Amino acid sequence: MAAVAEMSGEAAAATAVPPSAKNSNSDSKSEFRREVQTLVDMLSKLNPLAKEFFPSSHSHDRQQNHDQLSQTDFFSLNKQSANDAYPNNRRRRNNFNQGRRRLNGRSFRAQREDSIRRTVYVSDIDQHVTEERLAALFSSCGQVVDCRVCGDPHSVLRFAFVEFADEHGARAALNLGGTMLGYYPVRVLPSKTAILPVNPTFLPRSEDEREMCARTVYCTNIDKKVAQAEVKNFFESTCGEVSRLRLLGDHVHSTRIAFVEFVMAESAIVALNCSGMVLGTQPIRVSPSKTPVRPRVTRPTLH
The missing domain is CATH 3.30.70.330 (RRM (RNA recognition motif) domain)
Structure with a gap:
C-alpha cells in the first residue's frame, strides 16, 4: 500500500511538468506518458474495500455492521428509495385530504344555511x-x-x-x-341561527320509547352536592312516583343534569311547573325530554 502511495506521489509529481521540460526529447515524453497511463490503469483496477486492504482485526466488526445493515436498514432504505422515486406522493395525499376537508366544510355550511x-x-x-x-x-x-x-x-x-x-x-x-x-x-x-340537532341515536326508536318520552322530563342546573336520592325524593313529593332517574355530570360543568321518568304522564306535566324551584342551592330548570331513559345494559361477568 505504501508502494502504491509512493507510485501515485511520483505520478503526481511527474504530471506537474515545469515549463522548461517543453524542450525535452519528444520520445522521452511519449514513453513517460505511456508509463503514467499504465500506472493510472493499474490504480483504477484496485478495490479499496478489498479484504487485503483491511487488517484482520477489522474483519469481525465489518461482518457485524453488514448484518445490522441488512436486518435493520433494509426496509428504511427501500422506503427512502420509494419516496425518492415518487416525491409527489405525500404532496398529493395532503392535497387530497385538504380538498376533502374543504368539501366537508362546504357541505356542512350548506346544510346549516338550509x-x-x-x-x-x-x-x-x-x-x-x-x-x-x-x-x-x-x-x-x-x-x-x-x-x-x-x-x-x-x-x-x-x-x-x-x-x-x-x-x-x-x-x-x-x-x-x-x-x-x-x-x-x-x-x-x-331566524339567524339553526337549531342544534339532537343525537339521533338518543331519539325514541319505537312507540314504547315515544310513550316513555311523554312520561320523562329533562332537568338542568342541579346543584352538584345534591345526591340522586334527593332528586328522586324532590320530584316524588311534588309530582308523583318516579320509575327511573338518570343523574349525569362531570368535572367540567358546575352543575348537573337529570332525566326523570315518571310512572304516569300526568306527573311529567306537573313536573314542568317545578322550573324555578330551589333544589339544594340552585333553582332547577325542567323541560320535556326528547329522549327516553333507556335501562343500562349489564355486561355478563366472565368466570
Missing part, C-alpha cells in the same frame, strides 16, 4: 306555554321538524326556535306574528 332558512325565531312567549303547544300552533304552516323553547324560566316572556321541513313552512309562519298564545301575542321573525 336549516336556517327553514327556521323562525319566536319571541314574547308566555312562560306557561309548552313546546308541544307552540309546535301545535305552527303545525298549520307546515310540518314542524323541531321546536325549542329557551330563556330564563323566571321570566314572564320566553323565546323559541321552530324549524320546518321546508322553506314554505317558515315563510308561512311569519304571518302568525301577533297571534295570541296564552296571555301575550307572539312575534315571529326569520
Whole structure:
C-alpha cells in the first residue's frame, strides 16, 4: 500500500511538468506518458474495500455492521428509495385530504344555511306555554321538524326556535306574528341561527320509547352536592312516583343534569311547573325530554 502511495506521489509529481521540460526529447515524453497511463490503469483496477486492504482485526466488526445493515436498514432504505422515486406522493395525499376537508366544510355550511332558512325565531312567549303547544300552533304552516323553547324560566316572556321541513313552512309562519298564545301575542321573525340537532341515536326508536318520552322530563342546573336520592325524593313529593332517574355530570360543568321518568304522564306535566324551584342551592330548570331513559345494559361477568 505504501508502494502504491509512493507510485501515485511520483505520478503526481511527474504530471506537474515545469515549463522548461517543453524542450525535452519528444520520445522521452511519449514513453513517460505511456508509463503514467499504465500506472493510472493499474490504480483504477484496485478495490479499496478489498479484504487485503483491511487488517484482520477489522474483519469481525465489518461482518457485524453488514448484518445490522441488512436486518435493520433494509426496509428504511427501500422506503427512502420509494419516496425518492415518487416525491409527489405525500404532496398529493395532503392535497387530497385538504380538498376533502374543504368539501366537508362546504357541505356542512350548506346544510346549516338550509336549516336556517327553514327556521323562525319566536319571541314574547308566555312562560306557561309548552313546546308541544307552540309546535301545535305552527303545525298549520307546515310540518314542524323541531321546536325549542329557551330563556330564563323566571321570566314572564320566553323565546323559541321552530324549524320546518321546508322553506314554505317558515315563510308561512311569519304571518302568525301577533297571534295570541296564552296571555301575550307572539312575534315571529326569520331566524339567524339553526337549531342544534339532537343525537339521533338518543331519539325514541319505537312507540314504547315515544310513550316513555311523554312520561320523562329533562332537568338542568342541579346543584352538584345534591345526591340522586334527593332528586328522586324532590320530584316524588311534588309530582308523583318516579320509575327511573338518570343523574349525569362531570368535572367540567358546575352543575348537573337529570332525566326523570315518571310512572304516569300526568306527573311529567306537573313536573314542568317545578322550573324555578330551589333544589339544594340552585333553582332547577325542567323541560320535556326528547329522549327516553333507556335501562343500562349489564355486561355478563366472565368466570
